Amino acid sequence: MDALYRDYILDHYKNPRNFGELDPHDLEWHDHNPLCGDELGVHIVVKDGRVADLRFHGQGCAISQAAASITSEELIGLPVEEVAGLDADWVIDQLGIEISPTRRKCALLGLKVMRGATTGDASWPE
Amino acid sequence: MGAVAESTLSRLRADFPILDREINGHSLVYLDSAASSQKPRQVIEAMDSFYAHSYGTVHRGVYELGREATELFEGARERIAAFVNWDSDLSIFTRNATEAINLVAYAWGRGNLGPGDEVLITEMEHHSNIVPWQLACEDTGAKLRYLSVPESGELSLDELDAVLAEGRVRLVAVGHVSNVLGTINPVEEIARRARAAGALTLVDGAQSVPQMPVDLRAIDADFYAWTGHKALGPTVGMLHGRRELLKEMRPFLGGGHMISRVEREHSTWNELPWKFEAGTNAIAEAIGLGAAVDYLAAAGMDAVRAHERELTAYALERLPEVAGITLYGPRDVDRRGGVVPFTIEGMHPHDIAELCDREAVCVRAGHHCAQPLMRVLGVGATARASFHVYNTRDDVDRLVHALNGAREVFGL
Numbered sequence: 001m002d003a004l005y006r007d008y009i010l011d012h013y014k015n016p017r018n019f020g021e022l023d024p025h026d027l028e029w030h031d032h033n034p035l036c037g038d039e040l041g042v043h044i045v046v047k048d049g050r051v052a053d054l055r056f057h058g059q060g061c062a063i064s065q066a067a068a069s070i071t072s073e074e075l076i077g078l079p080v081e082e083v084a085g086l087d088a089d090w091v092i093d094q095l096g097i098e099i100s101p102t103r104r105k106c107a108l109l110g111l112k113v114m115r116g117a118t119t120g121d122a123s124w125p126e
Numbered sequence: 127m128g129a130v131a132e133s134t135l136s137r138l139r140a141d142f143p144i145l146d147r148e149i150n151g152h153s154l155v156y157l158d159s160a161a162s163s164q165k166p167r168q169v170i171e172a173m174d175s176f177y178a179h180s181y182g183t184v185h186r187g188v189y190e191l192g193r194e195a196t197e198l199f200e201g202a203r204e205r206i207a208a209f210v211n212w213d214s215d216l217s218i219f220t221r222n223a224t225e226a227i228n229l230v231a232y233a234w235g236r237g238n239l240g241p242g243d244e245v246l247i248t249e250m251e252h253h254s255n256i257v258p259w260q261l262a263c264e265d266t267g268a269k270l271r272y273l274s275v276p277e278s279g280e281l282s283l284d285e286l287d288a289v290l291a292e293g294r295v296r297l298v299a300v301g302h303v304s305n306v307l308g309t310i311n312p313v314e315e316i317a318r319r320a321r322a323a324g325a326l327t328l329v330d331g332a333q334s335v336p337q338m339p340v341d342l343r344a345i346d347a348d349f350y351a352w353t354g355h356k357a358l359g360p361t362v363g364m365l366h367g368r369r370e371l372l373k374e375m376r377p378f379l380g381g382g383h384m385i386s387r388v389e390r391e392h393s394t395w396n397e398l399p400w401k402f403e404a405g406t407n408a409i410a411e412a413i414g415l416g417a418a419v420d421y422l423a424a425a426g427m428d429a430v431r432a433h434e435r436e437l438t439a440y441a442l443e444r445l446p447e448v449a450g451i452t453l454y455g456p457r458d459v460d461r462r463g464g465v466v467p468f469t470i471e472g473m474h475p476h477d478i479a480e481l482c483d484r485e486a487v488c489v490r491a492g493h494h495c496a497q498p499l500m501r502v503l504g505v506g507a508t509a510r511a512s513f514h515v516y517n518t519r520d521d522v523d524r525l526v527h528a529l530n531g532a533r534e535v536f537g538l
């Protein structure tokens with residue numbers, strides 16, 4: 001099996017979870033990876049201070065789509081204020097593969113937009 | 127004829143030390159020359175020898191080293207200018223093509239554009255021939271317009287005429303060869319029509335000078351910009367311009383070397399081309415580019431062009447064997463340079479490039495600094511293979527093999 005393109009990564013890429021749009025939604029954010037132009041947007045519905053539902057949309061490589069898909073699953077149900085505490089190591093841990101410096105932004109774009117929507121923080125996760 | 131070109135040029139491979147490298151256990155297949163080309167030993171040695179034997183700064187030293195450096199530097203300028211058939215005192219060293227275009231956008235644009243004027247570019251421009259004009263238009267109140275890129279990948283001269291006929295275009299800025307589609311634009315005809323309509327023309331030759339014969343007197347544009355690192359040379363750029371314009375224009379950057387006399391409140395300018403070369407030049411790089419054009423001239427630019435054409439034709443023939451592939455750009459290899467953009471259904475270009483790299487096949491993935499064109503093509507990104515003298519048909523075979531392998535990893 002390929003060390004990067006593992007079966008579950010390709011599965012998330014081909015069948016992304018929580019992909020699409022949510023209307024109406026409470027929070028939204030949109031951003032892109034300036035290196036490759038990949039774009040990602042997110043819609044979030046908040047209930048009782050928690051991420052009640054979330055959909056992401058856009059286009060990107062297998063790593064960025066799988067990372068967004070996996071991150072989305074983890075975020076649903078989480079108290080909104082806890083999203084701010086998620087960082088780059090957390091995403092890479094969730095992905096379970098080694099990410100080279102050239103693919104780092106691919107892996108982090110999903111969390112970046114989801115964190116942007118919940119906290120207004122537009123910076124790249126560290 | 128193509129086969130002849132390949133066999134004549136393939137002996138040049140031995141001149142490129144980097145091709146001895148192995149990556150991931152495979153010999154290197156470098157298919158990203160449109161981004162930046164590899165360097166022959168002759169260029170590396172010219173720079174080494176300058177640093178080891180003749181280094182000094184130019185135009186100042188009274189001593190022997192200063193004289194030698196100046197001779198090597200100005201000698202390089204003369205050969206570079208001759209290579210594209212232009213006057214050497216109208217040939218300015220810049221950092222790269224981007225700075226050459228910015229030089230015109232500042233030194234000519236700020237002084238000559240105003241509200242009611244238009245700058246006409248095309249949808250296939252590289253960001254470095256878009257953003258400087260956006261900024262110039264913002265500063266001057268001029269308007270930026272685009273010629274469209276249809277499905278064929280070729281500009282319409284009728285559309286150009288229609289826009290020029292409105293009478294507001296002051297400058298047409300167009301790429302000679304598209305870095306994404308490979309389209310060879312009819313810049314000679316564009317410059318002629320622009321001039322007839324009272325507009326200037328700037329040609330971005332970043333992709334043309336490296337791979338085909340370019341005769342600036344025949345093209346007869348007002349400004350021509352290009353970049354050395356894609357032409358087997360180091361990172362240094364060139365701007366060639368028309369004498370009257372360069373004389374009239376204000377300097378771009380102020381500083382040492384570009385002045386004639388500095389008073390407390392104002393200064394007068396050095397002669398051309400030095401008026402536009404503020405500060406200490408990238409001397410070794412200029413000398414290296416001199417060696418690169420010598421190398422290309424010895425190979426023969428007709429032979430280089432024939433080689434690019436032959437490899438492009440071969441790639442356009444073989445790549446369709448890869449299931450799910452879409453190719454972009456003109457079909458006719460007489461009208462396109464050595465660059466082949468493609469996408470594969472079900473696989474993002476980033477992943478294509480990553481998996482090709484496992485087999486030491488270097489292809490580019492992304493928007494290629496041409497985001498407006500990507501939107502026209504309706505894709506976020508493409509993969510791209512591009513060629514230079516050191517590439518062979520075998521490299522194309524290795525690419526096809528790597529692409530088929532990549533599809534397997536993705537279970538396609």
Ligand SMILES: Cc1ncc(COP(=O)(O)O)c(C=O)c1O
Nearest residue numbers: 222223224252254305330332353
């Ligand atoms: C068509 C075109 N124009 C301009 C440039 C900019 O060249 P440089 O980055 O050397 O300024 C490039 C290269 O990336 C190019 O392909």
